[in-house]
Amino acid sequence: MTLALQHLTVVDLTQVMAGPFCCQLLGDLGADVIKVEPVGRGDATREATGHRLPHGESAAFLAVNRNKRGIALDLGDPAGRAAFHRLARDADVVVESFRPGVASRLGVDYPTLRELNPRLVYASISGFGQTGPYAARPGYDLIAQAMSGIMSVTGDPAGDPGKCGIPVADLSAGILSAVGILSACLSRTITGRGQAVDTSLYDAALAMSVWETAELWATGKAPGRLGSAHRVNAPYQAFPTRDGHLTIGANNARLWERLCAVLDRADLRDDPRFAANIDRVRNREELAAELAAALSEKDTDEWVELLLDAGVPAGPIRDYRQACEDPHTLAREMVVEMDHPTEGPVRSLGIPVKLSETAGTIRRVPPGLGEHTDEILRSVGYTDADIGAMRAKGSVS
Known part of the structure; x- marks a missing residue:
C-alpha cells in the first residue's frame, strides 16, 4: 500500500x-x-x-x-x-x-x-x-x-x-x-x-485555551476553576452515581428536557432557576446538587444505558485499564x-x-x-x- x-x-x-x-x-x-x-x-x-x-x-x-x-x-x-x-x-x-x-x-x-x-x-x-x-x-x-x-x-x-x-x-x-x-x-x-x-x-x-480566553475577553475577568463543568453549558460535567461516576452532556433545551424525563424530575424542568441554559450555567452548583441526588439512586452502567436510549449524551468515567480494554x-x-x-x-x-x-x-x-x-x-x-x-x-x- x-x-x-x-x-x-x-x-x-x-x-x-x-x-x-x-x-x-x-x-x-x-x-x-x-x-x-x-x-x-x-x-x-x-x-x-x-x-x-x-x-x-x-x-x-x-x-x-x-x-x-x-x-x-x-x-x-x-x-x-x-x-x-x-x-x-x-x-x-x-x-x-x-x-x-x-x-x-x-x-x-x-x-x-x-x-x-x-x-x-x-x-x-x-x-x-x-x-x-x-x-x-x-x-x-x-x-x-x-x-x-x-x-x-x-x-x-x-x-x-x-x-x-x-x-x-x-x-x-x-x-x-x-x-x-x-x-x-x-x-x-x-x-x-x-x-x-x-x-x-x-x-x-x-x-x-479557546473557551477560557473567550470568557476573559467577553467579561474582562480571568476564568476560574470549574472542576469537570463546562464554561458555557450546563449540565455538562461529571456526576456521582450509586457505584461510581458518569458524565452527562445535556447542553441544549431538547437534551435538558430528555434528561429530566429519564430522571423523572419534571420539577427540575419547570424550575425557573434552570429554565434556559444561561440560567442553568448561572445556577450550576444548585443544579449539580439536584442531579447528583437523583443519580445516586442507580449504578453508573444502568444510568448510561437509560440516558443513551433517550438520546442524552452520557458516558462512564473509566480508568486507563478499562479504556484500553473497551471493545x-x-x-x-x-x-x-x-x-x-x-x-x-x-x-x-x-x-x-x-x-x-x-x-x-x-x-x-x-x-x-x-x-x-x-x-x-x-x-x-x-x-x-x-x-x-x-x-x-x-x-x-
Missing part, C-alpha cells in the same frame, strides 16, 4: 515527548524518520527512572519512537557533525528540540543547514519559542501549563490549581508542529523552498501489538488518524540506540572503513 508520507525523509533530533511524538505521527503516516541520538546515552527517556518492561526497556521511550530508524552521532565532534550535515543535505525535514541557541552552537541550526539544502523544512520545538523574553528559559510541560493559565482553571473550585492529567502542552506542541511541517512541505511544492517552523509548549498550551477501543485499532526484539510482544497506542486510501501503518518498533547507524551512514556515501574509523573515534555508535 502507498503511504501518504512515504516520499518524506525526516531527521529527528528531538528527545523526550513533544518532538518524538511529532516525528512518530509523521512516521506512522509513512515518513522515513531517522532518529539521531547522542552517542552513549541516547534519548533522555532511555535512562529515565520511569516504568520499565521486564527486560529493561524504557516504557516512555517505546511510547513515542516507533516507525523510526536510529543512529547515534556526537554532534560536538567534527566528524559526527559532518555526518549529520550529510543527512540534512538529503532530508526533507529536520526536527529539533534544543533550547534556542544550542543548535547554532552545534552547527545544526537552520541558517547552516539551509545553505546545504534550500528545500529543507526545519522545525524547532522549544519551551517558549525562538523569540520573546522567555525564549532562553528551560521549558517543560508543567511550566507551560502553569504560565499559560491552564493550571489556574484545572481542579476543584475549592482546591488548589491542578495540572492536567496528561502532558497537554507537550502533546499539543507535537501535533501542531506536525501541522506546521506538513504545511511547509505543501508550500514547498509551489515555491521550491523550505522554511523554518517554530512551535513551543507555551504557545501550544495557550492555543488550547470500541479495540475496534478502532487504538491498541496494537508490536514484536520487540528483547521484550517480545509489547502494546502501543494505535494510529489516531484513519486515511481511507493511504492508511498509516506500524512498520518498525522503536530502535535500539544506534541500531541503524551503519545502514544510514552507508546511504549517504560512507564506506565501511569510514564508519569503522568514526566509531573508533567515538564520533558515532
Whole structure:
C-alpha cells in the first residue's frame, strides 16, 4: 500500500515527548524518520527512572519512537557533525528540540543547514519559542501549563490549581508542529523552498485555551476553576452515581428536557432557576446538587444505558485499564501489538488518524540506540572503513 508520507525523509533530533511524538505521527503516516541520538546515552527517556518492561526497556521511550530508524552521532565532534550535515543535505525535514541557541552552537541550526539544502523544512520545538523574553528559559510541560493559565482553571473550585492529567502542552506542541511541517512541505511544492517552523509548549498550551480566553475577553475577568463543568453549558460535567461516576452532556433545551424525563424530575424542568441554559450555567452548583441526588439512586452502567436510549449524551468515567480494554477501543485499532526484539510482544497506542486510501501503518518498533547507524551512514556515501574509523573515534555508535 502507498503511504501518504512515504516520499518524506525526516531527521529527528528531538528527545523526550513533544518532538518524538511529532516525528512518530509523521512516521506512522509513512515518513522515513531517522532518529539521531547522542552517542552513549541516547534519548533522555532511555535512562529515565520511569516504568520499565521486564527486560529493561524504557516504557516512555517505546511510547513515542516507533516507525523510526536510529543512529547515534556526537554532534560536538567534527566528524559526527559532518555526518549529520550529510543527512540534512538529503532530508526533507529536520526536527529539533534544543533550547534556542544550542543548535547554532552545534552547527545544526537552520541558517547552516539551509545553505546545504534550500528545500529543507526545519522545525524547532522549544519551551517558549525562538523569540520573546522567555525564549532562553528551560521549558517543560508543567511550566507551560502553569504560565499559560491552564493550571489556574484545572481542579476543584475549592482546591488548589491542578495540572492536567496528561502532558497537554507537550502533546499539543507535537501535533501542531506536525501541522506546521506538513504545511511547509505543501508550500514547498509551489515555491521550491523550505522554511523554518517554530512551535513551543507555551504557545501550544495557550492555543488550547479557546473557551477560557473567550470568557476573559467577553467579561474582562480571568476564568476560574470549574472542576469537570463546562464554561458555557450546563449540565455538562461529571456526576456521582450509586457505584461510581458518569458524565452527562445535556447542553441544549431538547437534551435538558430528555434528561429530566429519564430522571423523572419534571420539577427540575419547570424550575425557573434552570429554565434556559444561561440560567442553568448561572445556577450550576444548585443544579449539580439536584442531579447528583437523583443519580445516586442507580449504578453508573444502568444510568448510561437509560440516558443513551433517550438520546442524552452520557458516558462512564473509566480508568486507563478499562479504556484500553473497551471493545470500541479495540475496534478502532487504538491498541496494537508490536514484536520487540528483547521484550517480545509489547502494546502501543494505535494510529489516531484513519486515511481511507493511504492508511498509516506500524512498520518498525522503536530502535535500539544506534541500531541503524551503519545502514544510514552507508546511504549517504560512507564506506565501511569510514564508519569503522568514526566509531573508533567515538564520533558515532
